[in-house]
Amino acid sequence: MSQPHKYQSWQQWRENLLAPLDGVPCGDDLKYEESFKLLKASSSGVAEPDFKANFILASNLLEKHTKDIRIASYLALAATNEFGLEGLIHSLDLFNQLLQQYQAQIHPVKERARASVHTWFLQQQQRLLGVATAHSATMPEQWPELKRVLEQYATESVAILDADxxxxxxxxxxxxxxxxxxxxPVQPVATVQEPVEKHEVVTAEQPQVQQPVAATSQPTAVASKPVSTLAIAVEAPQSDSAYTEQVRKLLAYDKESQNWMRAIRLARAVRWGALALPPHDNELKTRLPAPRQAAFVPIENALAAQNFAQALEKAEALFMExxxxFNLNLQRLAIAALEGLKLFKEAQWIDLELAAIADQYPTLLSLKYEDGSEFCSAANRERIGEHKLLSQGDGANTDDNxxxxxxxxxxxxxxxxxxxxAQALQLMEGFAQDKFDFAKQKLYQARLLMRSERADLAYPMFEQLLKDIEQYRLDLWHESFALEVWRYAKQCNEAVSLEQGDEFDLRATAIKQQMLVTKVSSAIDWV
Structure with a gap:
């Protein structure tokens, strides 16, 4: 068990923070104090977080100055970052007890402000989950405790914060x-020892009569059986969940020893080895809830701070949850972390795996969460598609130009x-020898804009290319070029579309239909 910063034990920490303050039991509302603003900014990602400092500051404020569930929620985030699942359990338990003990008086007192605290917790779930998972190995005894505090939060705290x-x-x-x-784990020790104790008693009373029994019953041999049984259980998991748990232990070992290639390959072999796509409707929407943006924030913050090892650890932990x-954008963050660590071979391996998945499950790249957000962004689809397209171009195309x-x-x-x-766009200029070459130049430049996630700038270029195809009937004379334009024009319209049924969404649908009519065998993998 860990020890909280500045306190001898978690029990002392909890008792001190729950104790009423002198005078007014809940103290003053510190909403406009600098200490509160610092905690809020650091916890929301506005400022660079120092979770150890946040834990100490929030604990001090709750112990000596105020009783405030906003500060308690920021403390939960800091405790989870500092102490993993153990910190999450203790801080959620503290939150529940504070709320129950000081219901009417605890800050903030307004209903709307209290509801916003619950909303904040709802938004932070994936972040808390990812941090707790990546922090350290979890223990079996912790899960019943987490279940207890979550049930108390659901049945008692939510009723006070936001009953709806x-x-x-x-x-x-x-x-x-x-x-x-x-x-x-079930402890088999008691059942094993019972016959041993019984034999010992009988032997003490009648040592001569019970000699044969003593010879046939060997307590030491019986006591060793549970150990061998546990060893067999580790070697032969009896369920998918047990198998996954063993994989997590192997991954933790590889990460600790910095054997990233083996860890990355093992994780993807387990999660992508027998991929089953979720059901979807005609609009490619699944019933999967979109991951909260907060889940990606720790990874993005680590990348921004050039802490690439931490970013990779968090990305790999989130991948296993x-x-x-299914979220292919998460893979782009992992690749960025690997490239930051100069592990280019590992980064290229993930790129190739993504290309292989795109070949085997082309629909995956276009699937959406229940809110309409994509599993894979347009820019990411562009990158994934390049590995196949460029290798085909080098091997199969005999045209030197x-x-x-x-x-x-x-x-x-x-x-x-x-x-x-800007340099990339300039690099593609100067090779055009005729109007068709100029059209190819526009296509490559538009794709570069898509790669840099500037679909808004690529849109007018694709519109001009679509007009050129229609005017010069390039779909008849240069079918493969027309299909490629349509493919990326469809992605561009989908990227700039704000809602289902707007002009860009309708335009993407029309382009899809044109692709299918022209060459269904090629288009089917792209639509």
């Missing part, structure tokens, strides 16, 4: 998985990845 809202469903689901994958293996275009396009893509978009 629901529980912390993401954390509850994670807890249920933990209870299954890490059940509290829930349905995050086309090879020049492809080689330059590879260089331009590398520049885009280095945030040198």
């Amino acid at each position: 809202s629901g529980p912390l469903a993401d954390l509850k689901h994670w807890c249920e998985q933990g209870l299954i994958s890490q059940p509290v 829930g349905a995050m293996h 086309q090879k020049i275009w492809l080689d330059k396009f590879k260089e331009a893509q590398a520049l885009v990845d280095q945030n040198k978009l």
Whole structure:
């Protein structure tokens, strides 16, 4: 068990923070104090977080100055970052007890402000889950405790904060998985020792009569059986959840020893080895809830701070949770972390795996969450598609002119990845020898804009290309070029579309239909 900063034990920490203050039991509302503003900014991602300092500051404020559930919620985030699942359990327990003990007086007193605290917790679930998972190994005894505090939060705290809202469903689901994958072990010691004690008593009373019995019953041999049984259980998991738990232990070992290639390959073998796409409707919407943006914030913050090792650890931990293996944008963050660590071989391996998945499950790249957000962004689809397209161009295309275009396009893509978009666009100029070459130049430049996530700038270029195809009937004379334009024009319209049924969404649908009519065998994998 860990020890909280500045306190001898978690029990002392909890008792001190729950104790009423002198005079007014809940103290003053510190909403406009600098200490409160610092905690809020650091916890919301506005300022660079120092979770140890946040834990100490929030604990001090709750112990000596105020009783405030906003500060208690920021303390929960800091405790989870500092102490993993153990910190989450103790801080949520403290939150529940503070709320029950000081219901009417605890800050904030307004109903709307209290409801916003619950909303904040709802939004932070994936962040808390990811941090707790990545922090350290969890223990079987912790899951029943987490279940207890979550149930108390759902039945008692939510009723005070926002009676019309629901529980912390993401954390509850994670807890249920933990209870299954890490059940509290049943202690077989008592049942093994009973016959041993019985034999010892009989032997003491009648040592001569019981000699044969003593010879046939060997207490030491019996006592060793539970050990061998446990060893067999570790070697041969009896369920998928037990198998996954063993994989997590192997991954933790590889991460600790910095064997990233093996960890990355093992994780993807487990999660992508037998991929089953979720059901979807005609609009490619699934019933999967979109991951909260807060789940990606710690990874993005670590990348921004150039703490690439931490970013990679958090990205890999998030990949193993829930349905995050479907989120291909998460893979882009992992690749960025690997490239930051100069592990280019590992980064390229993930790129190739993504390309292979795109070949095997082309629909995956277009699937959406229940709110309409995408599993894979347009820019990410562009990157994934390049591995197949460029390799095909180098191997199959015998046109020297086309090879020049492809080689330059590879260089331009590398520049885009280095945030040198203007240089990349310039690199594609100067090779056009006729109007068709100019059209190819526009297509490559538009794709570079898509790669840099500037679909708004690529849109007018695709519109001009679509007009050129229609005017010069390029779909008859250069079918493969027309299909490629339609493919990326469809992605561009989808990227700039704000809602289903707007002009861009309708335009994307029309382009899809044109692709299918022209060459269904090629288009089917793209639509």
